[in-house]
Amino acid sequence: MGCTHSDFVVATKNALNPTYLNRYKNTENAELTGDQIQRVKSSWKLITNHREFGLNIMTRIFTKHLEVKNKWIFAKDLNNEDEIRKNPQLVYHATKIMEVMDKVIASYNYDGVNDFKDIMHLGKNHFDYGVRPSDFEHFEEALIYCLEKEIKNDTIFDLATKASWKKFFMTLASKLSEGIYLAEIDELNTINNCKKKNNFY
Numbered sequence: 001m002g003c004t005h006s007d008f009v010v011a012t013k014n015a016l017n018p019t020y021l022n023r024y025k026n027t028e029n030a031e032l033t034g035d036q037i038q039r040v041k042s043s044w045k046l047i048t049n050h051r052e053f054g055l056n057i058m059t060r061i062f063t064k065h066l067e068v069k070n071k072w073i074f075a076k077d078l079n080n081e082d083e084i085r086k087n088p089q090l091v092y093h094a095t096k097i098m099e100v101m102d103k104v105i106a107s108y109n110y111d112g113v114n115d116f117k118d119i120m121h122l123g124k125n126h127f128d129y130g131v132r133p134s135d136f137e138h139f140e141e142a143l144i145y146c147l148e149k150e151i152k153n154d155t156i157f158d159l160a161t162k163a164s165w166k167k168f169f170m171t172l173a174s175k176l177s178e179g180i181y182l183a184e185i186d187e188l189n190t191i192n193n194c195k196k197k198n199n200f201y
Ligand code: HEM
Pocket: 068, 071, 072, 073, 089, 092, 093, 096, 097, 098, 100, 101, 122, 125, 126, 129, 131, 135, 136, 138, 139
């Protein structure tokens, strides 16, 4: 990022939007037990059509969580379920989130040693998209709603499995949020350097 007046305005606008949520900041409490990891892995196998499932999540967000809908610049043109599910940019995000989820679930270790570098990097990108940690609560609701609807059987998607998914998503959202937080710090440093350079103090 440069240090022109418009860079400064953009940086200020982004960084002074502190919606950081403690819930997703607290990674210590988000460790999954072996049983919980197993529950997430085995129930994920029941989701066979990833494209459809990703689209279901996005449709839920776009119809029930209007607070976050506008984070996607193309969202304003999508006014009903048919338009939502056919939009190529939306299909892109739906596919991408499923790829990420699939990869994280497949590689999730039982020994507690997990490498979330890529997820933190993804979080940094999301800071640039205007996404803030509080937005992930909406995503979580949509994910759990869609899992419940897709798996149907409440002896498989029972309370313990649902709790495991919530904890799993909390881990993912914590790491995305850490990336967002780091990007926010970078942005604040940029602002401070701009201020110093332009004698704004
Ligand atoms: C409510 C929460 C979220 C919002 C508002 C959001 C928003 C966005 C936006 C606006 C883009 C750019 C799309 C474009 O350029 O067309 C994007 C890209 C992307 N998102 Fe999300 N997202 C959210 C949650 C997630 C989650 C939970 C994941 C992962 C499981 C994820 C994974 C991705 C990926 C992989 C991309 C592709 C671009 C990249 O790699 O940076 N997003 N997201």
